[in-house]
Amino acid sequence: MEIGVADGENARNMIRAAFRNFSPEEVEYFGFDLFGGNDGSWIEQVRQKLEENGCKLKLFSGDSVKTLPELVKTLPKMDLIFIDGGHSYATVKSDWENSRNLMHDETAVFFHNYDFSGPKSVVDYINREQYAVEIIHTPSDCDAALVKKKV
Ligand SMILES: C[S@@+](CC[C@H](N)C(=O)[O-])C[C@H]1O[C@@H](n2cnc3c(N)ncnc32)[C@H](O)[C@@H]1O
Known part of the structure; x- marks a missing residue:
């Protein structure tokens, strides 16, 4: 799942990358x-681009x-889960709180732009x-944070 496509x-x-380990x-x-x-x-262009890969796909439009x-x-x-949509504290916090409910024991949640104040404040508070x-x-890129459950 990606927030910010x-x-x-x-x-x-x-x-x-997923196709290296799984079939489409x-x-x-x-x-x-x-x-x-x-x-x-915009959404149709992205859909077309991603459908070429042959995997199942769901795109959701809106805030x-x-x-x-x-x-x-x-x-x-x-x-x-890749959190890379709106980068304000309120948006990243909301995205994280909802993403938490979609984690299983092995889920990897990445926050892009950890060096931005919004993502940083949310991650530092976890x-x-x-x-x-x-x-x-x-x-070659901005900092990121990887969050996994401690089990
Ligand atoms: C930095 S770009 C994402 C880049 C993409 N993840 C990548 O790695 O190439 C941020 C995207 O988040 C979207 N976005 C910004 N605020 C959002 C919000 N509140 N809800 C959903 N998407 C949002 C923007 O439309 C934009 O396409």
Whole structure:
């Protein structure tokens, strides 16, 4: 699951990475984005791009602060969640609180842009007794945080 799909390039890379270990029938991608604009062309372009991969696909349009809580009960537990939508503290906090409900014991939750104040404040506040938190520094990208349940 990815919050913040943008042009779908990262989605395509995640799906291709999943194909290294799973068949296309076993891979399911859930994407949340504003997919702004009135004509619906953005979401359709992304859908087309991702459908070429042949995996199951669901895209949800709108503010994740609203859409995710509405949908969370209908979604399966996720193996990987990438939080990279709105970067304000309130949005990242909401995305994290909803994502928590979609974690199984092995789920990996990545926060992109840990070096931004919104994601950083949310990650720094995560309870270290319940969750293992690793900050990832990459030379070619912004910092990220990886959060897993402590089991
Ligand atoms: C940084 S881009 C995502 C980049 C993508 N994950 C990647 O790695 O290439 C952020 C995206 O989040 C979307 N976004 C911003 N605020 C959002 C919100 N409140 N709800 C849903 N999507 C949002 C924007 O439309 C934009 O496409």
